[in-house]
Amino acid sequence: MPGHQRHTRQRAAIAGVFEAQGGPLSALEVLKLARAKVPGMGTATVYRALAAMLEEGALTVVHLLGQAPRYELAGKGHHHHFCCRGCGRAFEIEGCAEGVQALAPAGFRVEGHDLVLTGLCPGCVGG
């Protein structure tokens, strides 16, 4: 049975990290958190696990402006992100601007879009 996935401590730890943390995580953040459960886990293991989970649709990539790619559990539906310039954290935003893809000039085939709002989150607005 080719293409079969094996259940390993490392993969379990990585999956656990995503379930525990709500927000999108970078590869190295995942590595750091997963090492709490599986000390000595290799860097490549995380990248390979992320690639595999991405491939099978368990994760999706989130690109926040200028930051390393982040990953979050898939199946959350279409949403976007708010990136706080105060604390650097990312928040999910529900909803989506309709008709945004019509902005492309003729001749372009639009397949998707990403939107990132920037500013201050409630915690950083206050002080």
Add this chain to the structure above:
Amino acid sequence: MPGHQRHTRQRAAIAGVFEAQGGPLSALEVLKLARAKVPGMGTATVYRALAAMLEEGALTVVHLLGQAPRYELAGKGHHHHFCCRGCGRAFEIEGCAEGVQALAPAGFRVEGHDLVLTGLCPGCVGG
């Protein structure tokens, strides 16, 4: 006169590249194009020139999903980008989805937004 900028062949070539090309360019794209005018130009020269131009406000950074940062001439007004998954190039898109910033939940102070459309450019749609 500290902080003074000197006019060099390299800086001129780099500035020329941005004037000739419309879209946002990555550091290495700039290097490649600038080497047509100044053969043997060093990698570091481009990065230092970009940093200097950014500092003085001549350039702005554009972050497209998961790619290396790109730079374009400042003062173009509000616009967004289209990123082709075929050739990897970036294109400018005029216009902006109105009301997009209203998507943020109450309590968030929205200061800006970035929108990236993805798909295939006219050249890559054809084949």
Add this chain to the structure above:
DNA sequence: ATCAATGCAAAGTCTTTGCAATAGG
């Protein structure tokens, strides 16, 4: 003559790949 700017090469960060050893099913 000064000193900003350059080119080279080394170092740094993040990510990918090669390979023998390990371990899941």
Add this chain to the structure above:
DNA sequence: CCTATTGCAAAGACTTTGCATTGAT
């Protein structure tokens, strides 16, 4: 057993930095 997965270490891609030399003013 069989082979996907792992850890290590080397290799890659992109960017930054150190330093002696070059060149603009």
